Amino acid sequence: MSITTRAAVLRHSTTDQPFATSTPLAVEELTLQEPGPGEVLVRITAAGLCHSDLSVVNGDRPRPLPMVLGHEAAGVVEGVGQGVTDVRVGDRVVCSYVPSCGNCSDCAGGNPVRCVDAQAANREARLVTGRRPFRDASGAELHHHLGVSAFSEYTVVSPRSLVKVPDEVPLETAAVFGCAVLTGAGAVFNTAAVRPGEAVAVIGLGGVGISAIMAAALAGAHPVIAVDTVESKLDSARAVGATHGVLAGDDAVEQIRDLTRGGVAVAIEAAGHPAALSTAYAATRVGGRVIITGLPHPRHEIGIPIVSLVAEEKSILGSYMGSSVPRRDLPRLFDLYAAGLLPADALVTSRSVPLDDLNAALDRLHSGSEVRQIITPGG
Structure with missing residues (x-):
């Protein structure tokens, strides 16, 4: 049949x-x-x-x-x-x-x-x-x-x-x-285990990124910083809980570090692009967590200074379907x-x-x- x-x-x-x-x-x-x-x-x-x-x-x-x-x-x-x-x-x-x-x-x-x-x-x-x-x-x-x-x-x-x-x-x-929701919210609640008062940045504001913004706000994160190349998406993020919006560009990392006095505790990469991951890593404070949810082309690679992983005790975690x-x-x-x-x-x-x-x-x-x-x- x-x-x-x-x-x-x-x-x-x-x-x-x-x-x-x-x-x-x-x-x-x-x-x-x-x-x-x-x-x-x-x-x-x-x-x-x-x-x-x-x-x-x-x-x-x-x-x-x-x-x-x-x-x-x-x-x-x-x-x-x-x-x-x-x-x-x-x-x-x-x-x-x-x-x-x-x-x-x-x-x-x-x-x-x-x-x-x-x-x-x-x-x-x-x-x-x-x-x-x-x-x-x-x-x-x-x-x-x-x-x-x-x-x-x-x-x-x-x-x-x-x-x-x-x-x-x-x-x-x-x-x-x-x-979208399971991946973005899961990255916040499961993979990063965001705690109240932790500073969070979300880079890339598609369905996963906007969901991560909602979840970060619900988890009590502060500030919650939205980053994207499209201004209207920053407005969408603010509407669901982002406290700040930053246009992706040459000074994005500097803006995030200024807003947080040295970097965020958690940076969630949701764009699936090496440049977004580089931004996320650079914007994370000493001891911070970088959560990768985006799926880039399989050939894409990035370079991370190994010494910073040790000396700054940063961690990079993959999050498939929000763990x-x-x-x-x-x-x-x-x-x-x-x-x-x-x-x-x-x-x-x-x-x-x-x-x-x-x-x-x-x-x-x-x-x-x-x-x-x-x-x-x-x-």
């Missing part, structure tokens, strides 16, 4: 812009096999467009192609395969792009983002069950994006990729919790949103973008004019 679904398919990566003209994403009518054992059919109602999607389109993050793109989403369970007891038909759910196996030492130890089986599945662009359930008009198999493939009316995922969404959280907002445990952290974050303490609606700068406008939406994302655009695959 299978169903028909419209989906955005990437067959070739390209840097040819504008994407609205080169149209790397083609909306195709596909068949989707029904969920097998340990799988769930989800109707996608909202999907966020993220820089991680753009990095697959432009080739910065090479993935097996052709692929049904999209990894940040929320929707409704429409069917469950044999052995699935975590969710039921009708449940409102948000997707996590690291499914985890639940059995390995990392999963058992509370670090599911490090799950070797899940990382292998994502690297090979398949589900953790081993399947790729999308087929094109010729019957050819299509690759899965990070276990989700959200730019489709329907998709099949692992139940370990799903967390239930409370009724008080709109699905259009819940979608951004699966990547989160989705089934533990997402319910907590939803509760904070429902209480009015985590204003995640501020991330969404465009709603109800149809699948057919995805290429133009990529151009807006690349220009920096949008934080999160919400795609509605079903129209």
Whole structure:
């Protein structure tokens, strides 16, 4: 058995812009096999467009192609395969792009983002069950994006990729919790463990960076300094808790150090660019923590004076998906949103973008004019 679904398919990566003209994403009518054992059919109602999607389109993050793109989403369970007891038909759910196996030492130890089986599945662009359930008009198999493939009316995922969404959280907002909020807030709460009164700078104000600003303010950090190349994004950051905004440039580090009498305790790099990481490192005080959440091109490297790591006792920590445990952290974050303490609606700068406008939406994302655009695959 299978169903028909419209989906955005990437067959070739390209840097040819504008994407609205080169149209790397083609909306195709596909068949989707029904969920097998340990799988769930989800109707996608909202999907966020993220820089991680753009990095697959432009080739910065090479993935097996052709692929049904999209990894940040929320929707409704429409069917469950044999052995699935975590969710039921009708449940409102948000997707996590690291499914985890639940059995390995990392999963058992509370670090599911490090799950070797899940990382292998994502690297090979398949589900953790081993399947790729999308087929094109010729019957050819299509690759899965990070276990989700959200730019489709329907998709099949692992139940370990799903967390239930409370009724008080709109699905259009819940979608951004699966990547942007979980990564940015997790970097603050989990990786950095920010303490009240610590000075925090966030470099790069996309969905992850704005989420980190919200979380830093909620954690009681002071000051909370937002850094970006786009002035309007500094205004957005101030609206959700930043106490200061600094335009990225030659004097950004000096401004941050002046504001904090020598540097921040925590600098969160959320731009995925070597220059942003250099700024973060230079703006961190003696004994400070530099948290890297951005995913740059695999060839990018930076030089750090080794002596400063020792003499200044700085630490550099990678933070993948905010070092989160989705089934533990997402319910907590939803509760904070429902209480009015985590204003995640501020991330969404465009709603109800149809699948057919995805290429133009990529151009807006690349220009920096949008934080999160919400795609509605079903129209």
